[in-house]
Every structure is written in structure tokens, then in C-alpha cells.
Amino acid sequence: MGTLIFIGMGIWNENDISVRGLKELVDSDVIFAEQYTGRMQEGSIERLEDAAGKKITVLSREEVEEEKTILKEAESKRVALLVPGDPLISTTHISLKLSAEKKGIETVVVHSSSILTAAIGECGLQVYKLGKPCTLAMWGKGFEPTSSYDVIADNFGRGLHSVVFLDLKDRCMDAKEAIEQLLKIESERHRLGEFKLVVLSRVGSGEQKITYGRPDELLKTSLGKPPFLLVLPGKLHFMEEEALQRFEI
Amino acid sequence: MGTLIFIGMGIWNENDISVRGLKELVDSDVIFAEQYTGRMQEGSIERLEDAAGKKITVLSREEVEEEKTILKEAESKRVALLVPGDPLISTTHISLKLSAEKKGIETVVVHSSSILTAAIGECGLQVYKLGKPCTLAMWGKGFEPTSSYDVIADNFGRGLHSVVFLDLKDRCMDAKEAIEQLLKIESERHRLGEFKLVVLSRVGSGEQKITYGRPDELLKTSLGKPPFLLVLPGKLHFMEEEALQRFEI
The missing domain is CATH 3.30.950.10 (Tetrapyrrole methylase, C-terminal domain)
Structure with missing residues (x-):
């Protein structure tokens, strides 16, 4: 089974992620991000891609909420989901975390500024x-x-x-x-x-x-x-x- | 005039500081920390010293509250104050920020997880x-x-x-x-x-x-x-x- 890591991006731009969050990005196989519960400064996602050295796929609200895209990858890989602010503040993400746990996927949370x-x-x-x-x-x-x-x-x-x-x-x-x-x-x-x-x-x-x-x-x-x-x-x-x-x- | 930077350490250990916070530590002339509004994992301050490449002086509650030690340094230098959690949540630090501003010292805040x-x-x-x-x-x-x-x-x-x-x-x-x-x-x-x-x-x-x-x-x-x-x-x-x-x- 894989792992799903919820990583907070903090309040403004790519530098508000924690040192631990950035390390987790570098160690992930797949990185998703959402931008509908908050909006980071323009270009932040691209600059996080550079910092992590890999592609970040921005998902729509629907894609996060129907959960399939994320959970399928997390069944076998180390998947990071980048979330603006502190990552569990939105109900959507709690729901996704519960679904992952039910499937036996390990979940990790990296908090950030809210x-x-x-x-x-x-x-x-x-x-x-x-x-x-x-x-x-x-x-x-x-x-x-x-x-x-x-x-x-x-x-x-x-x-x-x-x-x-x-x-x-x-x-x-x-x-x-x-x-x-x-x-x-x-x-x-x-x-x-x-x-x-x-x-x-x-x-x-x-x-x-x-x-x-x-x-x-x-x-x-x-x-x-x-x-x-x-x-x-x-x-x-x-x-x-x-x-x-x-x-x- | 110098600068006083309030840097949140986040909730648990040295890796919960933001990327921006760590950069600010590296660019500071003097680093203070307090551990009375919250307590980080043992050794976190020492490991932040290593990451920043300089000494961190832990101040007592009294030393932070009487403000002199910090403000004197911040009059001419770039001074960082490390605070557990999100740095302005404690009234003491708001008070210190107001005092610094009154003296014409520039203040900067780097938020973190709370x-x-x-x-x-x-x-x-x-x-x-x-x-x-x-x-x-x-x-x-x-x-x-x-x-x-x-x-x-x-x-x-x-x-x-x-x-x-x-x-x-x-x-x-x-x-x-x-x-x-x-x-x-x-x-x-x-x-x-x-x-x-x-x-x-x-x-x-x-x-x-x-x-x-x-x-x-x-x-x-x-x-x-x-x-x-x-x-x-x-x-x-x-x-x-x-x-x-x-x-x-």
C-alpha cells in the first residue's frame, strides 16, 4: 500500500511551505495540488515544481472531491497533495483522509500557516x-x-x-x-x-x-x-x- | 535602523519552520528564541543553529517581556526572534512588535503552523x-x-x-x-x-x-x-x- 501526504502550502507563496513539507515533496512519487480552498501567489506552484524537481498536477475541485484520481495513485505510490493554508482545515480533505485510511493507505499530515x-x-x-x-x-x-x-x-x-x-x-x-x-x-x-x-x-x-x-x-x-x-x-x-x-x- | 523579524517555529520540531523562515535565519545578524509560549521537541533549537549556521540565544520570559535585550540589538542589526507556533499569537509578541515600531525599527513576520x-x-x-x-x-x-x-x-x-x-x-x-x-x-x-x-x-x-x-x-x-x-x-x-x-x- 502507498501513502497519501497532505502538505500545507501556507498563506502566500512557495516559501511558506515548511522545511518538512518541501522534503516530503522531494521524496514523493506523484504530486497533486488544489487551488480552490485558497489561492497562492501566481507562479507559486511552478516554483514549487522547480524546488521539488518534479511535475505538480493541479486538480479541479471535482477531481479532489470525487477522490478517485488521488486514491488510485496512493494505493501504490507515495502521493503528495498540496493544499493552501493548513491542510486539514477544509472538510473535503478530512473526507479524503478518511477514505484513504479505509482503503489501508497510510496518511501523513504536514501542517502550515493558516x-x-x-x-x-x-x-x-x-x-x-x-x-x-x-x-x-x-x-x-x-x-x-x-x-x-x-x-x-x-x-x-x-x-x-x-x-x-x-x-x-x-x-x-x-x-x-x-x-x-x-x-x-x-x-x-x-x-x-x-x-x-x-x-x-x-x-x-x-x-x-x-x-x-x-x-x-x-x-x-x-x-x-x-x-x-x-x-x-x-x-x-x-x-x-x-x-x-x-x-x- | 535595524529590523526585527518574528519567525514562527511551527508546532513540533526544527523542520516545521517555513522555507522563508529558515532563509531569514540565515540572513540575520542575531538570533533569539523563546520557549515559554510553547515547547518544541528537545534539540530543535540546536538543530536550527546548525541549519542557520549561527548561534541562537534562548531568552527567558522576563528577558522577552522587558524587551530591552531584543530592541537594543534590533536598533542597528537584523535580529530574528524565534517563537513556537504562529509568532504573533501571544500578546507579549504583539507588545514587542509595537515597541519596535515606535522606535522606528522595521518589523517582519514569518508565519507558521499553529x-x-x-x-x-x-x-x-x-x-x-x-x-x-x-x-x-x-x-x-x-x-x-x-x-x-x-x-x-x-x-x-x-x-x-x-x-x-x-x-x-x-x-x-x-x-x-x-x-x-x-x-x-x-x-x-x-x-x-x-x-x-x-x-x-x-x-x-x-x-x-x-x-x-x-x-x-x-x-x-x-x-x-x-x-x-x-x-x-x-x-x-x-x-x-x-x-x-x-x-x-
Whole structure:
């Protein structure tokens, strides 16, 4: 039987993989990657190919979820699956890991940096005040879910910070689109009242930009480039307040 | 002016640092490390010294917190501070970063794997159901804080998962000591009722052990070696239930 190794690529580019992860790539027979649970800097996969000295096949969401392509190879070979961020954070990958184990395939996990802890740290917020995270869905015709708003409002009411991931489909959701969506729901539900937001752009990169302010101010300001992430801070400790002041509009 | 680089060491040993982090070590003039916010595998610091080709000075909690030693060097040199896990998760390091910025010292952050996301992923639990994390304090004479129990009970009442870090002083808190402490408070407060716990030992290492069961069962079972971490799952999705069954006593 073979081995399936889940390797986190971390938050921005090919250098965010761990030393152990890179070693595992070099020792693998086959390398797959997915780019639908997160998006690395352009060219990162190609540069990892150079570093590993072998080809990396990027799989579609469907190919990862139907599992066959990966499990077939892993029955007899040492297969690596490169995943953006920390590799088991997506349910898809847990499911794949369980399927592999059921077939008697050995599984290995190589962890890496995650946008969740990186965002909290970059803002200067305390992880002990982190509420339930959520993902804001991209609205389309007849599809305007509001469940993330409830998560955020619940956290806010309890004084907790909300990390709000933005939807990723064929494109990364824009920060201003996300803010407008939140404002639209707030205008109907009124659970937040006065609030400020942190907009994080390209966390962990040399182009990282963090902006903090009221939603109406943020909509008039340049917020950087995608991918974005929002943090809606809860009750602030003075140290957190001081940390956020650095990013105030 | 110099530069202060916060470099995450990740969750277990010297190979969990990112490729970028290792490059930064090689390019630094001075390297400090701390081991009080987390503990790496024995020998990790020494092996990082070999990899970086230079000496690493391990600082005490006091030396990091009074900031002088680090800031003085960073005024004119390229100084790296190695931190277990993702480097800005501890408030101490945010405070140090703010102090450095006030002095005009450039700061750089190199993220790494964190026990928070690694633990959730290894259990097979969903990050979207993660409640507020907490740290269980080691009890001593006349010092028996119970605030973490309230955090856990609040999360549990809302169906959310609790990641419970265990105190780290001159020793890592034992998992059974932590379970007994929780049971003692529960016997007075009765907010949890029936509950099961996940005990994680040495997450991200080759010796990782995960055990899942009722507290009374766990107390009679071998749970692995420190460092430990507890997860008290909230309401389980069937996929989470299936994932946890792998670790059931």
C-alpha cells in the first residue's frame, strides 16, 4: 500500500511551505495540488515544481472531491497533495483522509500557516477573544444568504472578534462588495449598531495592507488587492485598540 | 535602523519552520528564541543553529517581556526572534512588535503552523464550529481559577467546539490533571452534563496520539506524552462523528 501526504502550502507563496513539507515533496512519487480552498501567489506552484524537481498536477475541485484520481495513485505510490493554508482545515480533505485510511493507505499530515491565526496576529488581536469564524458567500441572482451575518452579530454581541473569510469561486470576492453586503443586511436587521472593520489584503506577503475604520470610510478608501479577509473586532482591550490604531484611516 | 523579524517555529520540531523562515535565519545578524509560549521537541533549537549556521540565544520570559535585550540589538542589526507556533499569537509578541515600531525599527513576520488549526484538523472537526479558545491554568495552593470552565460551558451550550490549551510553566500540564480539574468544577456547576473529550498528545509529531472518550474512561487510559491539548467537541456533524470514531477508546 502507498501513502497519501497532505502538505500545507501556507498563506502566500512557495516559501511558506515548511522545511518538512518541501522534503516530503522531494521524496514523493506523484504530486497533486488544489487551488480552490485558497489561492497562492501566481507562479507559486511552478516554483514549487522547480524546488521539488518534479511535475505538480493541479486538480479541479471535482477531481479532489470525487477522490478517485488521488486514491488510485496512493494505493501504490507515495502521493503528495498540496493544499493552501493548513491542510486539514477544509472538510473535503478530512473526507479524503478518511477514505484513504479505509482503503489501508497510510496518511501523513504536514501542517502550515493558516490565514485564521495569521490574520488575528497581524491585527494585534487576542486569540482568546476569537469567536466562531465564518465565510461570506458571494451573492448572485436569487442567492443572498445571510447566515454569516448572524454569526458575526452573535460574536459581536458577546464581545468576540469575528474572522470573516470571503468567498472564492472563479474569482476572489472583493472587500468592498463584502462590506456593502454586510451593510445591506445590517440596514434590515440592526444587530450591530456602530461597528468598525479591519480589511486585510494579501496577508503574509510583502504587499500586505491592513485598513481599519467605519464601513462608510472603508468604502471610500483604497484597500489593496485580493485576496481579502475581514475582521470585525468585538470589545477591545487597550492593547488591541493600540495595535489597531496603526491601521486606522 | 535595524529590523526585527518574528519567525514562527511551527508546532513540533526544527523542520516545521517555513522555507522563508529558515532563509531569514540565515540572513540575520542575531538570533533569539523563546520557549515559554510553547515547547518544541528537545534539540530543535540546536538543530536550527546548525541549519542557520549561527548561534541562537534562548531568552527567558522576563528577558522577552522587558524587551530591552531584543530592541537594543534590533536598533542597528537584523535580529530574528524565534517563537513556537504562529509568532504573533501571544500578546507579549504583539507588545514587542509595537515597541519596535515606535522606535522606528522595521518589523517582519514569518508565519507558521499553529496548534489551534492543527488540532482542529487532526480531530477532523470543522473550523466553522470553533468556539472561543481558552487555556486551563495549573492549580496551586489558593489558586484555583475556573474561568476556562465557563468558556468551555458557553461554547458547549452553543454547540461549538472548545480548544483547550494546557498551562505551561516549568512543566507542561498533564492531560489527566486537566481532566480531573474540569470534572471537579463540573461536579459543582453542572453546566456540561454528558460530554466527551479529545486528548491530543504531541500534535504534528511522529509520536502524535489522539484519544476520544468520556472523561472517566480517559482517566483510565494511556494518553501519550506531553505536550497535551484538549478539545471538547460541541454538537457533531456526522462527518465529524465519523472522524472522531477513529480515536474512540
